Amino acid sequence: MTKEQSRYSRLAHITQIINAKQDLREVLQQVTTAISEEIVQCDTVGIYLPQGDGTFRGYVGKPESMSGLTLQSQIIDPETDPLAAEIVETRKTVYIADTSKDSRGDRRAVEVFQIKSLLALPISYEAELFGMVFLSDYGRPMNLEPSEIESVEAYVNMAAVAIQNAQAGAQKEKLLTEKQLLLDLTCELSSCTTIRESLDTCFGYLKRAFGAADFAAHIVKPSNAQQDNPMKFHANDETTETEWKSHLAGSGLGESYSTGLVEAVAQRHLIRLKMEGRQELLLFPLVAMGKVQGVISAICSGEPATAFEESQIPLAQSIVDAIAPVFSNLLYMEQLEVMVEERTSELYAANKRASSVIESITDGFFALNKEWEYVFLNKHQFLPQKKKANEVLGKNIWDVFPETVGTIIYTEFHRAMKERVTVRFEAQSEEEDYWYEITAYPFDDGICCMLKNIKEKKKYEKELKRLANLDLIGQMAAGISHEIRNPMTTVRGFLQLLKTDEQLVRHAGHFNLMIDELDRANGIITEFLSVGNTRTSDMKMMNLNTIINDISPIIKIDTFNQNKQIRIYTQEVPDLLLNHNEIRQLIINLYRNGLEAMEEGHTLTIGTYLENGSHVVLAIQDEGGGIDAAIIEKIGTPFYTTKDEGTGLGLGICYAVAARHNARIEIETGAKGTIFFTKFPVEGPE
Numbered sequence: 001m002t003k004e005q006s007r008y009s010r011l012a013h014i015t016q017i018i019n020a021k022q023d024l025r026e027v028l029q030q031v032t033t034a035i036s037e038e039i040v041q042c043d044t045v046g047i048y049l050p051q052g053d054g055t056f057r058g059y060v061g062k063p064e065s066m067s068g069l070t071l072q073s074q075i076i077d078p079e080t081d082p083l084a085a086e087i088v089e090t091r092k093t094v095y096i097a098d099t100s101k102d103s104r105g106d107r108r109a110v111e112v113f114q115i116k117s118l119l120a121l122p123i124s125y126e127a128e129l130f131g132m133v134f135l136s137d138y139g140r141p142m143n144l145e146p147s148e149i150e151s152v153e154a155y156v157n158m159a160a161v162a163i164q165n166a167q168a169g170a171q172k173e174k175l176l177t178e179k180q181l182l183l184d185l186t187c188e189l190s191s192c193t194t195i196r197e198s199l200d201t202c203f204g205y206l207k208r209a210f211g212a213a214d215f216a217a218h219i220v221k222p223s224n225a226q227q228d229n230p231m232k233f234h235a236n237d238e239t240t241e242t243e244w245k246s247h248l249a250g251s252g253l254g255e256s257y258s259t260g261l262v263e264a265v266a267q268r269h270l271i272r273l274k275m276e277g278r279q280e281l282l283l284f285p286l287v288a289m290g291k292v293q294g295v296i297s298a299i300c301s302g303e304p305a306t307a308f309e310e311s312q313i314p315l316a317q318s319i320v321d322a323i324a325p326v327f328s329n330l331l332y333m334e335q336l337e338v339m340v341e342e343r344t345s346e347l348y349a350a351n352k353r354a355s356s357v358i359e360s361i362t363d364g365f366f367a368l369n370k371e372w373e374y375v376f377l378n379k380h381q382f383l384p385q386k387k388k389a390n391e392v393l394g395k396n397i398w399d400v401f402p403e404t405v406g407t408i409i410y411t412e413f414h415r416a417m418k419e420r421v422t423v424r425f426e427a428q429s430e431e432e433d434y435w436y437e438i439t440a441y442p443f444d445d446g447i448c449c450m451l452k453n454i455k456e457k458k459k460y461e462k463e464l465k466r467l468a469n470l471d472l473i474g475q476m477a478a479g480i481s482h483e484i485r486n487p488m489t490t491v492r493g494f495l496q497l498l499k500t501d502e503q504l505v506r507h508a509g510h511f512n513l514m515i516d517e518l519d520r521a522n523g524i525i526t527e528f529l530s531v532g533n534t535r536t537s538d539m540k541m542m543n544l545n546t547i548i549n550d551i552s553p554i555i556k557i558d559t560f561n562q563n564k565q566i567r568i569y570t571q572e573v574p575d576l577l578l579n580h581n582e583i584r585q586l587i588i589n590l591y592r593n594g595l596e597a598m599e600e601g602h603t604l605t606i607g608t609y610l611e612n613g614s615h616v617v618l619a620i621q622d623e624g625g626g627i628d629a630a631i632i633e634k635i636g637t638p639f640y641t642t643k644d645e646g647t648g649l650g651l652g653i654c655y656a657v658a659a660r661h662n663a664r665i666e667i668e669t670g671a672k673g674t675i676f677f678t679k680f681p682v683e684g685p686e
Helices: 002-019 023-039 082-090 107-113 146-190 196-212 239-248 256-265 313-358 409-418 455-499 502-533 544-561 580-596 650-660
Strands: 044-050 057-060 092-097 118-125 128-137 213-220 233-235 271-274 280-288 291-302 364-368 376-379 423-429 434-443 445-453 540-542 565-570 576-578 603-611 615-621 666-672 674-682
Touching: 002 107, 023 044, 023 057, 023 146, 057 502, 057 650, 082 092, 107 423, 118 256, 128 603, 146 196, 146 313, 196 291, 196 313, 196 364, 233 445, 256 271, 256 280, 280 313, 280 364, 291 313, 313 423, 364 544, 409 423, 409 434, 409 445, 423 540, 434 455, 455 502, 540 544, 544 565, 544 576, 544 580, 576 580, 580 650, 580 674
Parallel strands: 565 603
Antiparallel strands: 044 057, 044 128, 092 118, 118 128, 213 233, 213 291, 271 280, 280 291, 364 376, 364 445, 423 434, 434 445, 540 576, 603 615, 615 674, 666 674
């Protein structure tokens, strides 16, 4: 009696769960528990639900896994399982009391799990099959009575009701979701202002309906259009029409695609074209105001065997129907805009030709009236504070550039305006750091002015001047070094000989001083030769950091002796084609200049790093008082020095070494110190 009460209690609980519309899995789990524990007490019970491809997959049951395989991973295929096929066909319960005498069960499962008896039931309601239930024991028969089978069928019928209710609820939710989706689509389409925007909105909602798919639109052109192709192509990505057709050709639809488009326009309804495997191409005509305005194409983009489901088609058609009137209105507006553009294109072209001549001038150009007001200026004309041309039109040039009043620009412009003559002159813009070659000539009652930037020209002139000085030093060094060194060597030798004379011992200090001065003169000659040399030898692939590490002890001793600090940081940089001794001399010259520029207690910083992957940079930074702008212009000029005992060749040697390594030296200076950057190209010297 207690068992019967428990069974009725279980039935009531399951009925309550079904009526409460709770989770389907919970309901079916209750059913399997009741069957296996209260009715037949079997070892295995599993509910299998259809998958859409004709097979059935495990959903709930016990045990949850067998031999390492979960119930959810088990598939029953009626095409290979006779018992499942019979259940599908007859919708009737099958009880195999002895599997050794009945071969309808899956023989592999029977043998592996030693199934002696098997009960299989359909989960059906009103001839509709919702799934199947299988019961069995391990190693012994279940010996079911007809009443027990009937009880199991009662529970399975409740499972059928639960599944039917779940499907009905899911269908209701699907309809509500689709209705809300269409309302959202209508709302978004109402704010679309272009065809492209409306199509993108349509493609987005079609993707929500179909999932993984590619979309394109073909707009039917007016019958009076001159183009051979009657349609205009739009895709939902960067795909071109050629790439789209190539994709279709690879799927076997190259020839029938154009035919399908024409057919969709003519018949005004959906056209479905089969592709390789189970893939499909759908062609939806956009019908509005009784006219086909275009065709939207949808193609599966998933696995080759993927096709559109029938349940997806109505929603997609509703989306296309919703966009059709919006699309038609936007297309009409676009056609009106095209007509307006065509009627104004000639005027626009004439205006463009008139201004393109001046705008094509890559130099600054502007025109002033007799009141010194801007009447025209091109896009290359510099304006302060990043102003635009339309912001200064009609304004006085001397209000825009007040700093030029009283300069050569002010004087020459007034001469051109007053005397009506063409003037040419050069001027430097400190704000832009540009050099300008300016031409001003009369125009109507005002003047026109052209400003050509010659900054690079000035830079090249400066460089040529420096190279000319180096070349002169080279010629001098080559010409006089031999002639001077020979007598100097002779004099030095006799001085050393005189030092050994006992009668002249009291003059040994004088002899040493003269020898030191001769050696100093010889060093200057060597520097001459180094500055004037335009080629280098003994170039080897080596790392700049290695050279810095080699001379770091010398640097540290120098800084310590001067009561100053040194900080060396080196980042990983690629090897370069270098001359070890020359780069060593360059570093020594630069760091000693930096030390001399600083007070005691300050820090000198030496570092290397890779800039933009193209240059290895050697940076030497001091904490001195900076360099005067007037001095910077002369840095590197041979014989120019600000030191009392300097030769003016130290930085000249650095520039020469950099030039021989196809490198360049750049300087940043300010009140807090100066940085010398030596930038070596990674590809090596030319």
